[in-house]
Amino acid sequence: MSSLANIILFLALVTTSIMVAVMYVKLKKLDRYLAEYQQVFDRTGEALKGAQTAVMSFGAEGKETLAMLGARIEEAKAVAAQLETLTREAGRQTQSRSNSLNS
Numbered sequence: 001m002s003s004l005a006n007i008i009l010f011l012a013l014v015t016t017s018i019m020v021a022v023m024y025v026k027l028k029k030l031d032r033y034l035a036e037y038q039q040v041f042d043r044t045g046e047a048l049k050g051a052q053t054a055v056m057s058f059g060a061e062g063k064e065t066l067a068m069l070g071a072r073i074e075e076a077k078a079v080a081a082q083l084e085t086l087t088r089e090a091g092r093q094t095q096s097r098s099n100s101l102n103s
Helices: 002-102
Strands: none
Touching: none
């Protein structure tokens, strides 16, 4: 009777040892996956920081470009006004010469 109990206990011990070994292998695999995920998350964080820097830089450059564009538009308006004035004056002079030649 005791040898039957010893066999049952021995089988239980072997089964438990096998299960512990299987769990150990699974835990090691899980640890590797966790390390890979950590690397991926770290790289993702770095990429997001880079994107944030790019967006901030783009915003600052955009403001600067917009200010320069506004200044160029004002310069263009002034040149257009001068050109319009000169065109009117040239038209008047041409008309007055035409009138003086016809008279």
